[in-house]
Amino acid sequence: MWYFLVSDALTFGGLLTAYGFVRASSEDAWPIGEQVFRALPGLEGEYPLIYVALMTFILIVSSVTMVLAVEAGHRNDKNSVVRWMGLTIIGGFFFLGSQAWEWSHFIHGSGGSFLLAENVTVTSDDGETFNLTKGDPVFMDHHFGHLAEPWLEGAANISLVESDHGIKLVEVGEHSHEAALHSLTLNKYIENESHVSGDEAMKLWNARSETFAFGANMHDNEYAIQQSYANFFFFITGFHGFHVFSGVVINIIIFIMVIKGVFERRKHYEMVEKVGLYWHFVDLVWVFVFTFFYLV
Amino acid sequence: MERDDLIVNDSYALNAHHSEEEGAKIRKNIWKVTGILTLLTTAEVMMGIYFKRAETFTWSMIKWTFIVLTLVKAAYIVLVFMHLGDERSNLKKVILAPYMLFIGYLIFIAITEGFGHLGAFNAFH
Numbered sequence: 087m088w089y090f091l092v093s094d095a096l097t098f099g100g101l102l103t104a105y106g107f108v109r110a111s112s113e114d115a116w117p118i119g120e121q122v123f124r125a126l127p128g129l130e131g132e133y134p135l136i137y138v139a140l141m142t143f144i145l146i147v148s149s150v151t152m153v154l155a156v157e158a159g160h161r162n163d164k165n166s167v168v169r170w171m172g173l174t175i176i177g178g179f180f181f182l183g184s185q186a187w188e189w190s191h192f193i194h195g196s197g198g199s200f201l202l203a204e205n206v207t208v209t210s211d212d213g214e215t216f217n218l219t220k221g222d223p224v225f226m227d228h229h230f231g232h233l234a235e236p237w238l239e240g241a242a243n244i245s246l247v248e249s250d251h252g253i254k255l256v257e258v259g260e261h262s263h264e265a266a267l268h269s270l271t272l273n274k275y276i277e278n279e280s281h282v283s284g285d286e287a288m289k290l291w292n293a294r295s296e297t298f299a300f301g302a303n304m305h306d307n308e309y310a311i312q313q314s315y316a317n318f319f320f321f322i323t324g325f326h327g328f329h330v331f332s333g334v335v336i337n338i339i340i341f342i343m344v345i346k347g348v349f350e351r352r353k354h355y356e357m358v359e360k361v362g363l364y365w366h367f368v369d370l371v372w373v374f375v376f377t378f379f380y381l382v
Numbered sequence: 383m384e385r386d387d388l389i390v391n392d393s394y395a396l397n398a399h400h401s402e403e404e405g406a407k408i409r410k411n412i413w414k415v416t417g418i419l420t421l422l423t424t425a426e427v428m429m430g431i432y433f434k435r436a437e438t439f440t441w442s443m444i445k446w447t448f449i450v451l452t453l454v455k456a457a458y459i460v461l462v463f464m465h466l467g468d469e470r471s472n473l474k475k476v477i478l479a480p481y482m483l484f485i486g487y488l489i490f491i492a493i494t495e496g497f498g499h500l501g502a503f504n505a506f507h
Contacts, residue, residue, distance in 0.1 A: 092480065096484065099485040106489065106492055110493050111496035134430070134431050143423065162399065356398070366464045370459045373455050377448050
C-alpha cells in the first residue's frame with residue numbers, strides 16, 4: 087500500500103505543481119479563493135471559506151475515526167472496529183455530498199459576467215473612478231443573471247423591459263417573476279470588489295459585448311479570464327473526489343467483511359489498517375488542495 | 383544451520399497487537415493530534431477571511447504561513463495517523479526521500495520557469 091501511495095502522491099504532486107506553474111506564468115490576475123467560494127447551502131449572503139473549511143473538517147474527522155478503527159483492530163475489538171469504520175463511511179458520504187454541492191455551485195455560478203465591447207469610465211458607489219477597457223469583465227447579481235442566461239439563449243417568455251428607473255428582465259408564464267438591474271460589480275473575484283449602480287450601471291450594460299459567461303464549464307467560466315482556472319478546479323478536485331469515492335467503496339467492502347467476522351477468524355485486522363492508509367492519504371491530499379486552491 | 387529468512391508465525395500482522403493500556407495511550411495521542419489539526423485549520427481559515435490579498439510583504443508572509451501550516455498538518459497525518467513515524471527507518475527513507483527529491487525539484491523548476499516566463503513576457507510587451 088505504501089508504494090502505491092508514493093506513486094499516487096507523485097501524481098497529485100505533479101498536478102498541483104502544474105497548477106502552480108500555470109498560475110505563476112499567468113499574465114492575468116488569478117481568482118481569489120475566498121471570493122469565489124463564499125456561499126453556504128440555503129443561505130443568502132457571503133461566508134468566505136466557511137463551506138470548504140467544513141468539508142476539510144469532515145474529512146479530518148473521518149480520518150480520526152479511521153485511525154480509531156485501526157487501533158481497535160489491534161485489540162481485536164470487533165464491535166469498536168464496526169462502530170468507527172461505520173462512522174468513517176458516513177463521513178466519506180458527507181464529504182462526497184458536500185463536494186457535489188460545491189461543484190454544482192461552481193458550475194452554476196453566481197450571476198455570471200459579460201465582457202465590455204468598448205472602453206468605459208464609470209464611478210462606483212463609493213466614489214472611485216474606474217477606467218475600464220474593452221474586454222474587461224463586469225458581473226451581474228444573482229437574480230438578474232438567473233434570468234439573463236435563458237433570455238440570451240432566446241427564451242420566448244422572457245423579455246427586457248426598459249423604464250425611467252432602468253431595465254429589468256421579466257419572465258411570464260408558469261414561474262412568472264422579474265429581476266431589475268440594480269447594480270453591477272467590478273473586480274468581483276480578483277481584488278476587493280466594487281459595486282456600480284444607477285446610471286453608471288446602465289453605461290456598463292450598454293457597452294456590453296456578445297460575450298457572456300455563466301458559472302463554469304469546459305469552454306468558459308465567469309471567474310477568470312483564464313479557462314485553465316476552471317479546468318484545474320475540475321480536474322484536481324474531481325480526481326481527488328474520485329479517490330474519496332473509491333475510498334468509500336473499499337471501506338464499505340472491508341466494513342462488510344468485519345461484520346461477517348472474517349478478520350476475527352484471521353485473528354488480525356491488517357486489512358483495516360491497509361484501507362486506513364489509503365483513507366488517510368485521501369485526507370492528506372485534501373489538506374494540500376485546500377491550501378493551494380482556496381487559501382494561497 | 384537455522385534459517386532466518388523464513389517468516390514463521392512472526393508476521394507483522396500478528397505482532398501488531400497491543401493491550402488495553404497501550405490502546406488508551408494511543409487513543410489519547412489520536413485525540414491530541416485531532417485537536418492540533420482542527421486548531422491549525424481554524425487558524426488558516428481565520429487568516430484567509432481576515433487578511434485582504436495585496437502585493438505586500440504581509441500577504442506574502444501569510445502565504446508562507448499557510449504553506450508551513452499545511453506541511454505541519456501533513457506531517458501529523460503521515461507520522462501519526464498513517465503511523466509512518468513508528469515504521470522502520472529504512473521504509474521511512476524509501477517513502478520520503480524520492481518524493482522530497484522529485485517533487486522538490488519539480489516545484490522549484492516549475493515555479494522558477496513560470497515566473498521567468500512572466501518576466502520575459504512583460505519585458506517584450
